[in-house]
Amino acid sequence: MAVTNTAITLARRPRGRVRESDFRIVESPVPDVGAGDVLIRNHYLSLDPYMRGRMDDSPSYAQPVMIGETMIGATVGEVIDSNNDRFIPGDMVTGFLGWQLYAVATRGRGLTKIDSRDLPMTAYLGAAGMPGVAAWIGMTRIADPLPGKTVVISAASGAVGSAAGQIAKIKGARTIGIAGGAEKCAYVVDELGFDACVDHRSEAFASDLAASASHGVDIYFDNVGGKVLETVVQLLNPFACIPLRGLVSQYNEVRQHGLDNLQAILSNRVRMQGFIVSDQLDLWPSALADLSSWLVAGKVKYKETIAEGIESAPSAFIGVLNGENFGKQLVRLGP
Amino acid sequence: MAVTNTAITLARRPRGRVRESDFRIVESPVPDVGAGDVLIRNHYLSLDPYMRGRMDDSPSYAQPVMIGETMIGATVGEVIDSNNDRFIPGDMVTGFLGWQLYAVATRGRGLTKIDSRDLPMTAYLGAAGMPGVAAWIGMTRIADPLPGKTVVISAASGAVGSAAGQIAKIKGARTIGIAGGAEKCAYVVDELGFDACVDHRSEAFASDLAASASHGVDIYFDNVGGKVLETVVQLLNPFACIPLRGLVSQYNEVRQHGLDNLQAILSNRVRMQGFIVSDQLDLWPSALADLSSWLVAGKVKYKETIAEGIESAPSAFIGVLNGENFGKQLVRLGP
Numbered sequence A, B: 001m002a003v004t005n006t007a008i009t010l011a012r013r014p015r016g017r018v019r020e021s022d023f024r025i026v027e028s029p030v031p032d033v034g035a036g037d038v039l040i041r042n043h044y045l046s047l048d049p050y051m052r053g054r055m056d057d058s059p060s061y062a063q064p065v066m067i068g069e070t071m072i073g074a075t076v077g078e079v080i081d082s083n084n085d086r087f088i089p090g091d092m093v094t095g096f097l098g099w100q101l102y103a104v105a106t107r108g109r110g111l112t113k114i115d116s117r118d119l120p121m122t123a124y125l126g127a128a129g130m131p132g133v134a135a136w137i138g139m140t141r142i143a144d145p146l147p148g149k150t151v152v153i154s155a156a157s158g159a160v161g162s163a164a165g166q167i168a169k170i171k172g173a174r175t176i177g178i179a180g181g182a183e184k185c186a187y188v189v190d191e192l193g194f195d196a197c198v199d200h201r202s203e204a205f206a207s208d209l210a211a212s213a214s215h216g217v218d219i220y221f222d223n224v225g226g227k228v229l230e231t232v233v234q235l236l237n238p239f240a241c242i243p244l245r246g247l248v249s250q251y252n253e254v255r256q257h258g259l260d261n262l263q264a265i266l267s268n269r270v271r272m273q274g275f276i277v278s279d280q281l282d283l284w285p286s287a288l289a290d291l292s293s294w295l296v297a298g299k300v301k302y303k304e305t306i307a308e309g310i311e312s313a314p315s316a317f318i319g320v321l322n323g324e325n326f327g328k329q330l331v332r333l334g335p
Helices: A050-054 A121-125 A130-142 A159-171 A182-190 A205-212 A226-233 A262-267 A281-296 A310-321 B050-054 B121-125 B130-142 B159-170 B182-190 B205-212 B226-233 B262-267 B281-296 B310-321
Strands: A004-010 A023-029 A038-046 A075-082 A092-095 A102-105 A150-153 A174-179 A196-199 A217-221 A236-244 A271-274 A304-308 A328-332 B004-010 B023-029 B038-046 B075-082 B092-095 B102-105 B150-153 B174-179 B196-199 B217-221 B236-244 B271-274 B304-308 B328-332
Touching: A004 A310, A023 A310, A038 A092, A038 A121, A075 A121, A092 A121, A121 A328, A130 A159, A130 A217, A130 A236, A130 A281, A150 A159, A159 A174, A159 A217, A159 A281, A174 A182, A174 A205, A182 A196, A196 A205, A205 A226, A217 A226, A236 B262, A262 B236, A262 B271, A271 B262, A304 A310, A310 A328, B004 B310, B023 B310, B038 B092, B038 B121, B075 B121, B092 B121, B121 B328, B130 B159, B130 B217, B130 B236, B130 B281, B150 B159, B159 B174, B159 B217, B159 B281, B174 B182, B174 B205, B182 B196, B196 B205, B205 B226, B217 B226, B304 B310, B310 B328
Parallel strands: A150 A174, A150 A217, A174 A196, A217 A236, A236 A271, A304 A328, B150 B174, B150 B217, B174 B196, B217 B236, B236 B271, B304 B328
Antiparallel strands: A004 A023, A038 A075, A038 A102, A038 A328, A075 A092, A271 B271, B004 B023, B038 B075, B038 B102, B038 B328, B075 B092
């Protein structure tokens, strides 16, 4: 059958802000399914801030996307053809198959079968997937959110932040979110059960945060960097810990703003630890077991923003970088 | 006997650069030696960058020196009068007795008897004292300078840096110093045995460092912060570690320059750990046992710059903040 694939490729490297014209929509025949290969029809694509880094060719832990290549990304979809004993048509799988409707997974590599009876398939791109594992590693392997401690989480309504805060609550810590706008802050407290949430867009942000964290901050799970990081650092307690998971406020900036107040890191004997979720694949089974049980029990909740159709991916991705999404940003690819 | 003490007090808080007029020389009678107290004639005073922080009243891990109070500091001297069973006249002791010729240690608190047969008494203010322990904690408890790793140390000819680099060499790592000027760099390589040393005052500093650390940097023991930190961070390898011991380049600055390139911390999964040597008093016996044996065996060497007379302490301290001292800065107080 001559099925047509639709993919979104990188047309050029952005300098500073990403624009829709940095991407191109490309149609092409679906490739042949070779020996051992598996053909997948993607149902959902995950859009995540780390993708901004792959659009640059500066040195990084990961290869950049080349000009003309399909944008990379995590996906969930259905096996529609298989020359591989491990998969049959109808299997639902997660993969890293990129911004496209169809993909051939060579020898089935990178595919994981999922059971969509317990959880909706989109959960495997969020709280039961990479974002959830990132939150779990930061909150159980880098920081130790014991009762009595105060934990602050930026991008608290997002996929990683919302899971991180709920894990901190499960562990017994006092949990304060930071989010952009009153609606997100209300959601973080009312739906996710954080003890408080502070709006970083408010002019009173610094004083609001100081009032909420009146005993100082013991753990700061950072997804954003920039002004928010600089503000939280002023409130750190001695021996505080900063799991550094993302710097989304800086990804579109040509000139980076890091952290001026290193004296607070030194004086308070702070441990700042950068981490990348894909480093620690050995931890994924433990993380996913915890996350799945918490999701099924309703102890971890999440929100999704779903854009319709692959053509909407570039604008939805630009929205993610601007904090316009509310919860996990996905794109519905079909069918 | 009516002996006159000479002390240097804080006259006013500096804003930015320290000036000699921020200090005052004060004469007063030596206080009475009460029950349980010990009177010490100080022989040497240690001058260290951390003292700059105590001249400010901004929040810190330690109390500031009050206006009119004697400047604090580590000392080594001789017991000349004692109402305490643990000390007799003639005992040599280290203490934290400040910028003054005489001091009464209430109940003998904070005094440690030293044996000046094995090591010169000044060593107890340097490689066998607080600076040596700081180097030891950073290089054995925070970082792990295994063979095959590349270790970079700033302020490499200083009291902490020189010990840190020699410990890294003892542990088998490749060790690169950073120091100010050709004379210090030659000393770091020729006398201390570092594998290389790069002059941060050279216009070619960044490229010289990149050439020396051609396999990247696994451990950066930082004493200075600022431009040097920013330069080293560009060379970090994945999973690098930064024991953050000091930020001397910033202590005289009104506007702090921290670290812009946090993306390098995140992408490389770097652990940055601020630490204060006085937190870990339980580690001092192990540290001092190692350091003493290395000193006696000639595996750890050090250099001292000794200013003569208590009146020279303010200008010598300003020199420390400007990097003008070469090795450990001491003041000979007498007799």
